[in-house]
Amino acid sequence: MTDRAEGRIVRTAFIAVTTLFFAWGFITSLIDPLVAAVKGIFTLSNLQAQLSASAFFIAYGFVSFPAAALISRLRAARAILLALAMMIAGCLVMLVAANLAEYMLVLLGLFVLASGITVLQVAANPLAANLGSPEGSHFRLTLSQTFNSFGTFIGPFIGAVLFLEGVEVAEGAAITPEARDAALAGIDKAYFWICGLLALLLIFFFFSRKTVSRAAPAAPPARGTTTMLRDTLSSRWALFGALAIFLYVGAEVAIGTQLALFLNSGDIWGSSDAAFSVPFLGTAMGSDGVPGVSLQEAGKAVSFYWGGAMVGRAVGSVLLARFRAAPLLFAFTAIAALMCLYVVLVGGVGAGFVALAIGLFNSIMFPVIFTLTLERSSASAEATSGLLCTAIVGGAVVPPLAGTIADGAGLAMAFLAPAACYVMLCAFAFTAGRTNTVHKVETTSLH
Template identity: 30%
Template structure:
């Protein structure tokens, strides 16, 4: 997912930096950041079923992978902004990359110990680093050139995030998933030493991919360190002004926007986190094939974003949001009740229709807020904590359903109904009496 920041509204690149080709290399590096955090997020769909197997977890416990990442986002939302203000873009980006690399390296001792708690700690550190990166990279890409082309640059950078939605699951399937999924009965029949060796071997498969990820993060940090980045000049005339953080919620359309975003992010993470389990149980695929289908799901998500962006030129954003929400909810219902390969096709369709929801809800939520826009943006970003909470709820539903995955999709179905309300009514701006 790509976060949106309005920090660029008060900053511009130094005019000297606009001369020549000085902006090309910095922009390429920024695009690398979008790809890297996309890889981190899109490996989670592989990591959840894999660690569930390697660490012998139930479904709810396995979703703590999401909780660790998105809780880090929630807790780092404000500190990351403070860090950006104090240190600037370059130092903040290097700090975020370094922190994420440390978290990725910690996967190696976590795998050696087959410790789920250690994996979660590693993911939390990665999440903190990625939160800093997103806080810095989104506004920096927006001001890295001609202000009139800021939206184009953001969309181009976000496209690399979308590419990671396909590459991440593909890499995870090839290098992490073993294709072996022994039942509890099979494991119980194993001698203790053989069982321990099997679980250690499963856990060990994450070491190379996350070790390589750590190396790439360090390399990109080094490239940022040696690259002279254009300076950012603050041109805001209202440096110390802005709306009240909690008072901003008096705007009903913002309040409902925060709620809708909470449920949307929760729905997106639920679908991707349990995709492989759904493909195995509902679609009848083996683990490896399910992983490859998750990569295709990423392609549908990216395609949906491009088509949705084009449709927004002809259809009003609230209407398109409502239409997509209805279609996503219907596909959820079919996925719950259906059987066979078309259940997986439904998940592809859900990914397609989810694609425009985050930026559309964000834009509608902060519309017309004036000086309240900045605190409103913070609320919208913090609402992604839904990705930390709702997948755990879905995992509990699956566990209570005796490990049957399809009933669990009632959670994203409910989420899409909340988003539908926002697109149909909740987005409407109501004037307040001063």
């Protein structure tokens, strides 16, 4: 096979895999408006509402290592097809939950949906990094994550439109039966269409599976979950990287899931029209003519938090081609920590804009932490990837902590939780910059 033909196969496989990044980004970001919606629909506290995020992200803790073992047996292409089927099953549970108005079924549906996404991530993250030269691994994974960010950008907006019409959660406010029914119908509609789109994606990937299999790295010998866990526990950098992923995802999700509630609060944007004067942001929010920012308008604004991550990853792809990854990660985590502290210490209308802008600096964190760890881990890439995806369970732990702080001290003080996470990520980036790589991310082999 000629080099040109090999390159064409690799590029086609990379495009197919990148479509998956968009899909799971869109689905995951629907959690943000969903948390705000269920808080009003089922009259929940901040902590109880954040259990929606926990039900979703805890799947990573249970499924990642079994997924890694499964992928070592099935290979990535077949595992991805299985993952898409699991995601369709999760959507069907969500449809039942919306029609029966049962919060426990919502939690179950989110867990099943996230289980499929977990298998998808364990397979797709190292696959995207490996589809090309080792020197381009940071760039490729960051580029794929840019499309993931596009999905997370449009997800909260669509979710806010469908889930939050007429829903209010201010103290003393009661949701009307009409608004409750409309919110449940919106949840039903969203997951019905997602189910259909996932079915189309499954069909598309079924016909792309041979191309992906040819471009993927050679499969390692099949290993069980216990063997892979023992492998990762022997690597200090695999554990260190897992802690970093835990902190990053926890911080990002804790901010995203409470952001609509935060922006809607009276001391931020709830009594101010300042956001409507900002180009693009004000247009997207679409003022309803009532002074202040409603919960639905705030939910639409959350898209710009994730949109910042999308822009940041596009810019980060360029920066990573010119600057070393570890120092860049240190700068981004330090800025994010300072922005959280601004929200806590200064507050006011300006804090709403600062909170939205944190997404810009979240942008490169996941792909850079992932590839820095793969380069330094003495464990296999599959075992390391399994542990890193397990660590996404941070999204189930940090948001309830932030919700507890919000219930006791207010939504602004809850930003202390992600601030602490970002400070610890600064330490990870600093240490990575002073540590030599063990090996390069594996190169692609065709067979």
